[in-house]
Amino acid sequence: MYLDYNLLEKCYKCGACYDLCPSCLNLPGYDPRKVIGDILADNYEHWLNSESIWQCLECHHCLEICYQHYGFENAMTALRTLASKRGLTPQQVKRGWDMFVRTGKLGEPQSSARKRLGLPQAAESGKDSFLKLFKIYQDSKGVKT
Ligand code: SF4
Ligand code: SF4
Numbered sequence: 001m002y003l004d005y006n007l008l009e010k011c012y013k014c015g016a017c018y019d020l021c022p023s024c025l026n027l028p029g030y031d032p033r034k035v036i037g038d039i040l041a042d043n044y045e046h047w048l049n050s051e052s053i054w055q056c057l058e059c060h061h062c063l064e065i066c067y068q069h070y071g072f073e074n075a076m077t078a079l080r081t082l083a084s085k086r087g088l089t090p091q092q093v094k095r096g097w098d099m100f101v102r103t104g105k106l107g108e109p110q111s112s113a114r115k116r117l118g119l120p121q122a123a124e125s126g127k128d129s130f131l132k133l134f135k136i137y138q139d140s141k142g143v144k145t
Contacts, residue, residue, distance in 0.1 A: 001078050007070045012036045017062040023055050032072040048083040104130035
């Protein structure tokens with residue numbers, strides 16, 4: 001797992017992002033500092049099975065505000081990557097990924113709900129362009145479909 005421990009150390013001591021991280025503000029138990037503390041103590045294995053590491057929205061607010069251009073999302077991303085390599089990706093994340101590579105979308109807009117809320121029909125997703133690009137990427141990596 002690649003992480004800059006000097007930056008992590010400073011991040012652990014700082015904690016300024018808690019007031020703007022939507023997951024910290026809304027999800028009880030979501031606590032990047034605890035995760036970072038455990039990484040620094042080389043005691044992070046238990047996080048690989050935790051739903052917490054998948055609750056980062058990757059909104060990048062913590063990256064944008066960070067005085068050291070870091071962002072505590074890096075710790076969450078590193079653990080998610082490691083969990084995926086070990087086959088510990090949660091089923092709902094896998095389902096979302098499968099849908100994304102098949103359709104270029106993470107969900108279907110519900111026309112009836114949009115109508116009820118007075119919203120216009122959703123714009124086209126750009127799915128065809130995405131699928132073409134994704135195919136080029138897969139070919140370049142030798143991924144078999
Ligand atoms: S990217 Fe940063 S601010 Fe956004 S949810 Fe993840 S940890 Fe919180
Ligand atoms: S990401 Fe930056 S601003 Fe946020 S807690 Fe860590 S060091 Fe502080």
